[in-house]
Amino acid sequence: MKATFITSGRQFTVKPGDVLIVNQYPGKNKGDLLTFDQVLLVGEGADAKIGTPTVAGATVTAKILENKRGEKIDIFKHRRRKGYYRRRGHRQELSVIKVETISA
Secondary structure (H helix, E strand, O other): OOOOEEOOOOEEEEEEOOOEEEEOOOOOOOEEEEEOOOEEEEHHHHHHOOOOOOOOOOEEEEEEEEEEEOOOOOEEEEOOOOOOOEEEEEEEEEEEEEEEEEOO
16 A cells, blocks of 8 residues: 655655655654555545545654654855855754554
């Protein structure tokens, strides 16, 4: 069974056992369970249920495998001949999750 759901403004199509990398959830640690209730589509083929906009009562449950940080992104601003430059960096906080169950 497949499901399409929304989390952190992004849509994911998953089946049980899939591993995703998503934005980190504040206050959630390794081993915690997450429940997503904004499910847009559940099922496959002819017996797929499409929500308007979400499927009522459908949920996707996932387990957090790891919290980590993404690769460093360098932000560099420079104005020629003015002696102006700014250098900053950013690392996104990420969570690795594994989809456990899909219920419709």
